[in-house]
Amino acid sequence: MADPIRVLIVDDEERFRETLSKLLSRHGFAVRDAGGGEAALNLLAEAPCDVIVLDVKMPGLSGEEALPLLRQACPEAEVLVLTGHASVDIAAAMIAGGAADYLLKPCPTEELEGAIRAVFDRRQATKPR
Template identity: 50%
Template structure:
């Protein structure tokens, strides 16, 4: 699913808190982002197998599969998707691990909506640039 300039990225919200997923989904949807959501890492992986997402918003602290573990599996399954980690708990160790695993950004919850959408758009631009490079003849 590549987009043209000006199109909105397909966003997947992965968070075990129903209210957070619903609220964020409505806020992003009202700004024109096509949004889907998953309540766990395994559910997110299922959705990624069925459909390509441009940007994935991923919570770190989830029961069962942690966000860090989910990130590693998501990047294997869908290497071009950009993953933005959302967390309520700042941790330098977690941030380093996230970047090593290919995470795009690490944001603290609650994140101002304008900042979040700016980061989503920047992540999408990076994904589109990588897709263009990948399509170039060798």
């Protein structure tokens, strides 16, 4: 059996983070969570992940500021932006900065799970063998 996809959820809304962690864990993902960009960087220093689910608007290090740092700390991870702030400019900036996809809250669990698996599978398909 394949190892579970390792997901890091980065969001300042604790209740949302905990609920999403539980839901994704039930779907077979290995989930860790961080309340902000700095905490996420600390977790990535301990162990890498496969997919980072990143909020945009957070106190301290915002998602826009954290994105290049997270990509540098864990270049093998794909980043999915999941935010309640719909903005074409922010979406374009995040995609240009290396995010694989941009999803809006509220996002059905099935849609998020599908997006996580899709970016993970795409990364696996492009890895050198």
